[in-house]
Amino acid sequence: xxxxxxxxxxxxxxxxxxxxxxxxxxxxxxxxxxxxxxxxxxxxxxxxxxxxxxxxxxxxxxxxxxxxxxxxxxxxxxxxxxxxxxxxxxxxxxxxxxxxxxxxxxxxxxxxxxxxxxxxxxxxxxxxxxxxxxxxxxxxxxxxxxxxxxxxxxxxxxxxxxxxxxxxxxxxxxxxxxxxxxxxxxxxxxxxxxxxxxxxxxxxxxxxxxxxxxxxxxxxxxxxxxxxxxxxxxxxxxxxxxxxxxxxxxxxxxxxxxxxxxxxxxxxxxxxxxxxxxxxxxxxxxxxxxxxxxxxxxxxxxxxxxxxxxxxxxxx
Amino acid sequence: xxxxxxxxxxxxxxxxxxxxxxxxxxxxxxxxxxxxxxxxxxxxxxxxxxxxxxxxxxxxxxxxxxxxxxxxxxxxxxxxxxxxxxxx
Amino acid sequence: xxxxxxxxxxxxxxxxxxxxxxxxxxxxxxxxxxxxxxxxxxxxxxxxxxxxxxxxxxxxxxxxxxxxxxxxxxxxxxxxxxxxxxxxxxxxxxxxxxxxxxxxxxxxxxxxxxxx
Numbered sequence: 001x002x003x004x005x006x007x008x009x010x011x012x013x014x015x016x017x018x019x020x021x022x023x024x025x026x027x028x029x030x031x032x033x034x035x036x037x038x039x040x041x042x043x044x045x046x047x048x049x050x051x052x053x054x055x056x057x058x059x060x061x062x063x064x065x066x067x068x069x070x071x072x073x074x075x076x077x078x079x080x081x082x083x084x085x086x087x088x089x090x091x092x093x094x095x096x097x098x099x100x101x102x103x104x105x106x107x108x109x110x111x112x113x114x115x116x117x118x119x120x121x122x123x124x125x126x127x128x129x130x131x132x133x134x135x136x137x138x139x140x141x142x143x144x145x146x147x148x149x150x151x152x153x154x155x156x157x158x159x160x161x162x163x164x165x166x167x168x169x170x171x172x173x174x175x176x177x178x179x180x181x182x183x184x185x186x187x188x189x190x191x192x193x194x195x196x197x198x199x200x201x202x203x204x205x206x207x208x209x210x211x212x213x214x215x216x217x218x219x220x221x222x223x224x225x226x227x228x229x230x231x232x233x234x235x236x237x238x239x240x241x242x243x244x245x246x247x248x249x250x251x252x253x254x255x256x257x258x259x260x261x262x263x264x265x266x267x268x269x270x271x272x273x274x275x276x277x278x279x280x281x282x283x284x285x286x287x288x289x290x291x292x293x294x295x296x297x298x299x300x301x302x303x304x305x306x307x308x309x310x311x312x313x314x315x316x
Numbered sequence: 317x318x319x320x321x322x323x324x325x326x327x328x329x330x331x332x333x334x335x336x337x338x339x340x341x342x343x344x345x346x347x348x349x350x351x352x353x354x355x356x357x358x359x360x361x362x363x364x365x366x367x368x369x370x371x372x373x374x375x376x377x378x379x380x381x382x383x384x385x386x387x388x389x390x391x392x393x394x395x396x397x398x399x400x401x402x403x404x
Numbered sequence: 405x406x407x408x409x410x411x412x413x414x415x416x417x418x419x420x421x422x423x424x425x426x427x428x429x430x431x432x433x434x435x436x437x438x439x440x441x442x443x444x445x446x447x448x449x450x451x452x453x454x455x456x457x458x459x460x461x462x463x464x465x466x467x468x469x470x471x472x473x474x475x476x477x478x479x480x481x482x483x484x485x486x487x488x489x490x491x492x493x494x495x496x497x498x499x500x501x502x503x504x505x506x507x508x509x510x511x512x513x514x515x516x517x518x519x520x
Contacts, residue, residue, distance in 0.1 A: 319419065319423065322423060322426075322427070326426065326427075326430055329430055329433075329434070330430075330433075333433055333434070339439055339496070341439055341443075341492055341495070341496045342439060342442065344492055345439075345442065345443055345446050345492060348446075348450070348488050348492070349433075349446055349449065349450065352449075352450050352454060352481070352485070355454075355477070355481075356454065356457060359458065359461060359474070359477070362470075363461050363464065363465070363470075366470075368469055368470050368473065371470070371473040371474065371477070372473075374477055375473070375476060375477060375480065378477055378480045378481060378484065379480065382484045382487070382488050385488055385492070386487070386488060386491050389488075389491045389492045389494075389495040390491065390495065392495050392499060393494065393495035393498040393499050
């Protein structure tokens with residue numbers, strides 16, 4: 001009941017984005033929109049997605065503000081093409097309107113259908129078997145790391161590929177950053193002091209999310225994002241660019257290789273069958289924790305590289 | 317519980333502030349306030365249903381919500397977006 | 405009255421005090437005309453109101469794992485919220501949004517206020 005009010009706020013904040021034309025404002029509206037949407041995901045019963053969305057919202061707003069700052073510099077009124085409401089509906093005329101019409105009809109059809117239970121045998125099978133098959137207490141982690149591990153490998157590959165693409169396509173020379181200082185922003189002493197206190201807490205909490213991922217909500221991706229925010233804080237404290245991106249990239253590819261090897265040994269070859277049954281729960285737990293730790297490290301490295309590249313990219 | 321409704325009304329008011337605010341820092345202020353109110357909403361839900369694991373989300377929002385706010389503020393401090401008082 | 409009902413009563417009173425702080429803060433945000441008074445009020449909502457409200461929940465739940473996590477949230481909020489308010493006010497000041505000394509003095513007189 002209370003959640004419906006949250007839905008209305010969610011939709012309103014989405015409409016803010018559509019009918020706004022100034023870019024700085026759009027970024028702030030987008031931050032609000034993704035904050036509210038992550039709470040909505042949480043209360044609709046998808047805690048892992050909600051936690052991932054919380055991290056992603058922080059990173060997307062940071063990336064967007066970097067882009068806008070880099071490309072438009074000191075211009076004050078940056079606008080995109082303004083959308084009036086009339087114009088908005090005029091644009092809908094072509095292909096979009098029949099598409100929306102068909103989608104509405106389809107939704108109506110589904111809504112008026114008699115209540116026949118959809119076949120959920122797969123879900124029930126997962127829920128009844130995952131504790132004995134995979135171990136752990138979080139069914140999402142079980143599906144992610146054991147039943148659908150092939151998908152997870154490709155998702156990990158997507159992050160690696162995007163990092164490689166960003167690193168190779170952005171203009172960047174090491175000589176421009178050799179003096180260290182990268183920003184004209186002077187941090188106040190208070191901010192530096194406080195961020196130094198908060199940085200270890202962030203790393204600790206990210207480690208907690210990663211290691212605890214098979215028991216409660218969280219996991220590799222979410223914990224990796226939390227660890228990666230540590231690097232943003234570190235940049236804000238020291239204002240320098242002193243970590244070699246190349247080394248971190250090698251580390252990330254090494255971790256990716258070890259993820260593939262681990263999943264091949266544990267899932268595809270079925271190493272659990274070789275063990276005596278007494279050791280099976282220990283092996284399963286070790287597999288889940290190791291896999292989560294590797295994925296978390298990889299995500300942290302990947303987002304760290306993206307952030308540093310965007311910060312250093314064509315700095316004026 | 318009545319706290320939830322008060323929080324939702326406050327969220328709506330902050331959204332109005334964000335939409336109306338004359339400068340960009342007012343909007344930023346509204347964003348920060350909304351993120352903290354969301355933490356309160358999660359704590360109230362966790363207290364209603366006695367679920368401890370929901371509090372993890374509150375910690376995540378507390379630790380991650382501030383990063384984007386501080387970063388936007390730091391980036392804006394370079395730019396001269398300010399509305400000079402004399403020209404008003 | 406057993407102990408738990410007294411706990412609940414004290415907790416509810418503390419929670420309603422926190423809510424009162426927040427509501428007055430909202431009034432301030434809408435009534436004040438300038439950004440700097442507004443951020444003063446807003447930091448009051450975030451730190452004092454949040455602190456009191458979460459302390460109410462801690463009292464309600466007694467000594468348990470739940471209130472331990474709540475204490476962690478309180479510590480994080482007490483560290484972070486003043487920092488956020490400070491950085492926002494600082495960025496507004498640095499990028500040329502001037503501080504008004506009085507309401508009448510709206511001209512281009514230079515302000516004597518300095519950051520830090």
